[in-house]
Amino acid sequence: MSGGAGTRLWPASHAACPKQFMPLVGDRSMLQETIERTYDLPGFEKPLIVSSGAQGPLVQQQLADGGYSTAAILLEPEGRNTAPAIAIAAAWIAARDPAALMLVMPSDHVIANVTAFRGAVASALGAARDGRLVTFGIQPHYPETGYGYIRKGDVIDAANDIHAVAEFVEKPPLARAEAYLADGRHYWNGGIFLFRAGVLLDELDQHVPAVRAAAVDAMAQATMQDGFVLPGEAEFSASPNVSIDVAVMERTDHAAVVPVDMGWSDVGSWNALWAVRDRDPKGNAVKGEAVTVDGAGNLIYVDGGPPVATLGMRDCVVVSTAQGVLVMPRDRSQDVRGVVEQMKAAGLTP
Structure with a gap:
């Protein structure tokens, strides 16, 4: 997912060049770093990128600069939050293989320990293949009030440290964040997911059917232009504006969490x-x-x-x-x- 505006990092991040296209931490841009985490690894296809119409040329330039190829670049006609963005990607994948797994990664995050990240993804594969919607709970190291939290529940797979999700918690006040840090059962919600494309569409159909319908209809009307896949504008714009957490993850009975300590940050602020x-x-x-x-x-x-x-x-x-x-x-x-x-x-x- 590469369509955000990054306004909290103004004036470096701005409409013409949001933070995911900038080398904020290393020599590569954050989008390039995200692609590199799984690029050419065994079992992974080429990346599928969802961005905005205005950012399409930036995406292409970043791919060329990094020497990356892609499965496709989908350009949203307008921003409708993360659920519609993920839904059109799921519809594109499911049209080719409904059982395929999709790893959803925001393109503007820092992950210092890529080995730990890849290990967590490998641990989650079995649960995702079994129909779980897996999220990755980031080990907290301080009582952050700017992140949502995930509380882990019963063990699903002890060998792979996979738990049911007991609760998603919105950004807490400091005292509650301190309690979460102390109890050892709460993790930062990093917004990274692994699930079957068809399962995600089925869950959307159950909980927010208008999102699935808009995504499927938009991709059915998609056209190709200048190397981009352009979903149907009217069909996509009919989708509710809703996050994937609110649309599915907070409602489903099949959410699972894999805890991971991987030096993660969403770099959501100058601090x-x-x-x-x-x-x-x-x-x-x-x-x-x-x-x-x-x-x-x-x-x-x-x-x-x-x-x-x-x-x-x-x-x-x-x-x-x-x-x-x-x-x-x-x-x-x-x-x-x-x-x-x-x-x-x-x-x-x-």
């Missing part, structure tokens, strides 16, 4: 990016033309903007790009989306 980048002995993470004097715990990110110098700053974020400049305390990172909205209202962003 999250600071946490996954290399830092100096004083905790400063610096990219680009920048210096920090007598500072600690700062993220300074320069990409296409003027050089940055800071003096005596603590736990702050300074971002300098051609699109704009952002300065804030690191603990206000979750509020950037509101800043972007105010910038747009003031006519200061494209």
Whole structure:
């Protein structure tokens, strides 16, 4: 899935180049890193990418730069959340093999331990083949309030550490997140899934039939243009705007979770990016033309903007790009989306 806007990483991530197309952590973009995790591995087909119409050329350029080929690139005519995006991919796969497994991966996540990720996927294969909708519960290391959580239930397969899902929990307040961290039964919801394409469509038909109908109809009317698969616009737009968690995972009786500790981050904020980048002995993470004097715990990110110098700053974020400049305390990172909205209202962003 590669259609997000990444507004919480403004001004580096913006409408013309969202975060999944940027090398935020390493030399490759986040989309390229996601493809690389399974590319050419035994048992895996070429990736199937779902993106937006506006981002199609970016996807093609990233594939060319990385030397990757794909099964297809599906371009949504408009954003309708993750359930419709996954549903059109499932319809494309099921038309070829309803029993095929599909591994659903957002393209804008960091996974430091790829070996652990691949091991978790291998552990989940049997449950997915048996009709389970498997999600991967990320081992929490601190009481994060910006993520949803998964509570594991009864053991399904002890050898592969597969459990039934007891509950999906929305983003909790701090005290509850601390309790989740302590109890050892709660995991971060990373939004990565493994299931049969046909099973996913059947579950959608049971719980949110309008999503399945829209996806199947849209793919039946799909056309090819410039190397893209274009689902039927009217049919796709008839789909409810709903996430896969709300549409299926929170309702199904067949959800399973595989716990995994793989150095995961959704890099959903500047604070999250600071946490996954290399830092100096004083905790400063610096990219680009920048210096920090007598500072600690700062993220300074320069990409296409003027050089940055800071003096005596603590736990702050300074971002300098051609699109704009952002300065804030690191603990206000979750509020950037509101800043972007105010910038747009003031006519200061494209």
